[in-house]
Amino acid sequence: MQRPAPLGGAEFAPETTYLNTAASGLLPRSSADALRAALDESASYGTMGRDYFGPAAASRAAFARLVGLPEERVAVGGSVAVQSALIAASLPPGSEVLAPEGDFSSLVNPLAVRPGLTLRTVPLERLAEEVRPGTALVAFSAVQSLDGRIADLAAVREAARTHGARTYLDVTQAAGWLPLRADDFDHVVCGAFKWLLCPRGTTFLAFGREGTSGGEAWPEALHAGWVAGEDLAASNYGPLLRTAPGARRYDEPHAHFSYVAAERSLALIEELGVAAIHAHNTALADRYRAGLAERGLVPRPAPGSAIVSTPGLTDAEPRLTGAGVQVAVREGLLRAAFHLYNSADDVDRLLKLI
Known part of the structure; x- marks a missing residue:
């Protein structure tokens, strides 16, 4: 088995x-x-700096390229939950929303608490077959946070098309390592502080061409502030005369410092390439799964994922933390996630300590 070395060179030198x-x-x-x-x-020069909009604009463009969309279809924000609430508000009363059981709260909770909507949850593996004529929206993560399972994106997309449902895809646990095409879905949301290596307070909401083509109107910009105006200089006081064209109408007044760093982080992801990062991450995850098998340990099935979650190992977490190995415990599972700055040595150290 090959021994993958870290990607990114001098960009990373963690103490852990x-x-x-x-x-x-x-x-x-x-x-x-x-x-x-x-x-x-x-x-x-103040906390908006000398160029408040430049880093956010560059970050928007970089994320758009990563998911295969024009930048005018991407909004910048600070919270997946806020962006989920916008999608929830765009649905008419009485709508049914279909989601996987146990998907991440920031995605599903705004849909659950919106009055007049019915949230129906089913096992991830049955998501496509459970789409029905009365389903208005299918909301799901491309990769499950808890255990790394990858959704059958093509099957869900086709089932939604067949029944006239919109799709809302969360790529927070996927963007940056899993090749994606946002154009295949109506709405795509991403918290960029994980695999895209951005600070917290950096999120993107993207609109696939299907969601706003054929004369269908863009959703109402319910949280539009001054940054959502077509003419920013004329948008500071009173109601907006016109919102911006495209997805910029959904921009939040962004956290400037977060986007200053995000611009550089996204540039690094682009430079390395998602395909190369995917190959690197999955090779490390496969090495870890093989080592677990040698010890008679069986992780939750998540073929092809960079996330590996294993039952029966939660008692190892304090020992790992004490040795400077950072993992997570979620619902009785020891979760390890492998990214571009990890190496075969990291995998072997984890296996030795568990």
Whole structure:
């Protein structure tokens, strides 16, 4: 078996064996340097810096390229839950929303609490077959946070098309390592602080061409503030005369420092390439699964995933933390997540300590 070395070169030199990207990613050195420079600048030019919109615009464009969309179909924000609430509000009363059992709360809770909607949950493996004529929206994660299972994206997309349902895909645990085409779905949301290596406060909401083609109107921009105006200089006071064209109408006043760092992090992901990162991450995950099998341990089935969650190992977490190995425990599972800055040595150290 090959021994993958870390990707990213001098961008990463963690003091820990970091295997917890499914919780949050490591910030690249160039991103941290840009953030420090922005903090220094804020002492003389304010916390919006000298160029408030530049880093967010560059980040929007980079994310759009990563998921195969034009940038005018991507909105920037700070919270997946807020963006989920926008999608929930776009559904007419009486709508049925279909979602996998146990999907992440930021995705499904705004849909669950919206008055007038019915949220129906089913096992992930049955999601496509459970789409029915009365289903208005299928909301699901491309990769499950708990155990790394990858949804059958093509099957769900086709089932939704057959029954006239919209699709809302969360790629928070997928973007950055799993090749994706956002154009295949109506709405795509991403918290970028995990596999895309951005700070918290960086999220994207993308609209596939299907969601706004054929004369269908864009959803109402219910949380539109001044940054959502077509003419920013004329959008500071009173109701907006016109919202921005395209997805920018859904922009939130963004956290400037988060996007300063995000611009550099997304550039690194683009430079390395999602295909190369995917091959690297899955090779490490497969190495770990093979080592578990040698010890008679069986992780939750999640073929092809960079996330490996294993029952019966939660008592190892304090020992791992004490040795500087960062993993997570979720619902009785020891979860390890392998990303571009990890190596075969990291896998072997984890196996030795469990």
